[in-house]
Amino acid sequence: MAREEGVLAVRNLQTAELSGWRERALELEKEVGKVIVGQQRVIRLLTIAIFARGHVLLEGDVGVGKTTLLRAAARGLGGAYERVEGTIDLMPADMIYHTYIGEDGRPRVEPGPVIRYGGDLTVFFFNEINRARPQVHSLLLRLMAERSISAFNREYHFPYLLVFADRNRIEREETFELPAAARDRFLMEINIATPAEPEVRRVLAFDPRFHDSDRLIEAVPSGMVDHRELPGVAAAIQRTIETSPDLERYTLDLWQAVRAPDSAGIEIDDVDMQRLVIGGASPRGMSYLLRAARVSAWLDGRNMVVPEDLRAVFFETMAHRIFLSPIYELRRDAIVQELIKQLFARVPAP
Template identity: 80%
Template sequence: MSREGLQAVKASEGIDLSSWRQHAIDFETELGKVVIGQQRNIHLLTIAIFARGHVLLEGDVGVGKTTLLRAASRGLGGAYERVEGTIDLMPADMVYHTYIGEDGRPRVEPGPVIRYGSELTVFFFNEINRARPQVHSLLLRLMAERSIAAFNKEYHFPYLLVFADRNRIEREETFELPAAARDRFLMEINISTPTDPDVRRQLAFDPRFHDGDKLIESVRESILDHRALPQVAAAIQESVTASEDLQRYTLDLWQAIRNPAAAGIEIPDVDMDRLVSGGASPRGMSYLLRAARVAAFLDNRTMVVPEDLRSVFFETMAHRIFFDPIYELRREPIVRELVRQLFERVPAP
């Protein structure tokens, strides 16, 4: 456990979890006013925030990925930095800000990542797949250890959450995220256009949704205290229990995802014996339990039940399962079917 984690556990005593649950519900309601028709995704994002996990959003262009993340950043409070992924963005551009001063001499100042020091709460990486692999590898450390080395010293970001988004439409001049980087995101949330005709009508005709900046400003600021979040998160993990039966169930799920044929999962036109080539890492499983505990906490329970695992499984695990290359191109439908059948086949409890 990292230094911050230990501190968080020590400080977690005496935290009023029920009031924090109310805060979480307020946070969800507030976001729901701004981003309509995405209740489930907002709930998932809240789970990720309370599980201290980084989130990658993906989806079509213009479905509200950026709006959702900006609104969440505002609700969280704390320092907020945003970087646009471009093909010529280099790691140094994120850490340092270089320019020619008024006196004509080159200057190097802290860049977006370290500008606010340890106060940085949300680092928002827009269009992450447009950045180069060098940038992705910088993110690896930032996400996994919440620290970075610059100006010959270590910077720590105890409150940091990395939000990233990417669109799935364009493939040119983009770099697929390496598996190691994807594994460090707690969740990959797929945002799609709302299907409810009433929501669609509002989005198209209500002038409130036409001006993004004004819309974001309508979100109440700092609903959640970002400084207390690490302790709250640790307290949640402490207070919500996973029984032996649930542990066995989780291990069964893990086993079944690694060996779907043995679990009786059958997908048409897919050779189940060679479908899954790897993934579902131990880190992934621990993330799954972290998210499930938060889901149970938000549902006002002190025990994890299979429904919690099911509610977060796709978003926390789907991007960690690696298929045989011939199935990778059809990834989306296959992985959905795989997860659906997983919960239909593995007996619970």
């Protein structure tokens, strides 16, 4: 039923309304930007993900504001919000069912965090996702891909669901690396670094506003964007923003160059380019890339996708889908960054 509503919404949405939605998207970006300073690019990417209806994985150092950013964005979106902490003893059932002993001494089973709000669940925030076990990651696969789950002998659908997850890159003990299939279902994997500008660092350290994250997040107006209309808006964006044959060719060239970097003339020091990439850059990844690029073009006020849009979102949407030969995995970050940098330096556009 919810899907039909989405289709209807698309039909009713006029282009004029889309530009109104763009105003709201920029407004949301601005409000979140007041809370998280010095991370304009990350916030822009997060906005793109929201309007592309994609799940986001944030990673970075401890204490750079990953959780605060996601909470602020969730508050701006409105709708039901649920949060789960990844721990080593968390089991899939804990996310679906809540079991306890009632006052009368009988065991009770009630809906857990994922299905408590039913279809209204908008943001499912998974903190420290790499601390959860692989069983939990598998549960997420279906939740993210199909936005549905089976519990109490029925199907639950979550048409507005966005999964936000974060993990820190520092600790490796008692953590579980996300399986490739799960990572492939995230639209973006965004890396948050400590802001480099001295002024931003000074403000973050000395301005008391940033000391209390709860009050900070309350500064974001709740429900700036109506989460119930998001699927319709997202579909309208995908339908309205055009891609030309030249851009399609460019995208395919990029795809080919990622899979066979040596044929595109990409060279990285100390790397055998013929053996570097063993797989990845899946068709799903490419379709995600185009989805994100369309939203990026829309946020820039264009009705066509240009190579700059692809470049703006390429690293975050594609880097985690490129699988390297095992001997290069340890140097992965540096290699993939250089690979994508050279990719855009070498593949001709238009």
